[in-house]
Amino acid sequence: MTNKGESQQQPVGVPAGTPVGGPVEVEVARRDFLKTAGIGLTGAALGTAALGTAALTTARPAAAQTPIGEKWWPSRWGADDQAGASNMMGPQKTLQAAQLIKSGKVHSLGHVYEPEMPLFGQRVFGLRTPGMPTGGVFGDNKILWNDEFLATEIGQVGTQFDGLGHIGVEAGASGDQTERRLYNGVSMAEAASPYGLKKLGIENVKPFFTPGLLIDVMGLKGGMLDAGTEVTVADLEAALARQGLSAEALAPGDAIFIRTGWGLLWKEDNDRFNSGEPGIGLDAARWLAAKEVCVVGADCWGIEVVPNPNSKQVFPAHQELLVRNGIYLHENLDFESLAADSAWQFAYVFAPVPIKGATGSPGNPLAVT
DSSP, rough: OOOOOOOOOTHHHTTTTTSSTTTTTGHHHHHHHHHHTTOOOSSSOSSSSSSSSGGSSSOTTTOOSSSSSSSOOSTTTBBBOGGGGGGGGGGHHHHHHHHOSSSSOEEEOOOOOOSSSOTTTTTTTTEEEESSSSSSETTTEEEEEEEOOEOOOSSSSSSSSTTTTTEEEESTTTOOGEEEGGGGGGGGGHHTTTTSSSOOOOOOOOOEEEEEEEEHHHHHHOOOOOOOOOOOHHHHHHHHHHOOOOOGGGTTTTEEEEOOSOOOOOOHHHHHTTTTEEEEEEHHHHHHTTTTTTTEEEEESBBBBBOSSSSSSSSSHHIIIIIHHOOEESSHHHHHHHHHHHEEEEEEOOOOOOOTTOEEEEEEEEEEE
């Protein structure tokens, strides 16, 4: 955060006249990181806790109600809904997923949480054991035990699941908390609290047990995609065709995952991993939203292409999926065992840790084939 009295400079890549301070000011460390990495973006990004990203996006069209188009609330699940696309979970999706289990093999899609993993910006992961043993020795049986203390951005490091309170849009006057809108039109005035979100916390998400589908774009392209490579709708359709599937394989309530190969850099070249990424663009995000999927996941830290081909936009796919449609994002996944088995369809199992007021969740997502 900027120190008191420190002058504010216009961020690199932000058009002259764009207001600075407020939500952009608190992202100084992350902004410096992005500049150093050569991404050419500033302010909020996926993997940041910024809910004022729209201040850095393109100017809103004259006919639009918000910087990302027409107003998106109330949700299809009602004006009070806080569960988003997890509302699609239920016995029918569970049974559909169970039918995909043929071998009984369980694939872990998550990475180990450790200080050596790539961490975005100034985020930290620190685990401490308070004494060894922490407690004991007690009783005739001489019992003792160990505890741990964990300091981290609990839902925004490592393999992470983005909740609906993570990303928003500044839809009104700069700094107006009543017009900084999240999923279902929830305002920052309603949700903001120094003790966690008062609305749209991760505790509202229903557990996932649903059909999952891995789209192997890396396999289609014959190798790891480069940072800044946009995964298009045509790429997704071509990859599906290569796997013997079609776009009709995507059904409402399914979880869709995209392999770019970027995850191969995990702990092998953290600097490069964090410097940018391949991923879907806004068109592909809208295509997936039209398919009414419940989760979009990838083997990179932001799901979408960085830097964005439109230099005036900052993580627009996040806004399309999370904010407009209530579709969750699962980041930093590991698909290598699935790809080795050519296991494209499976049961996706994930229960977010119900931390009240959290913007996201850690965890170990599973693919059962």
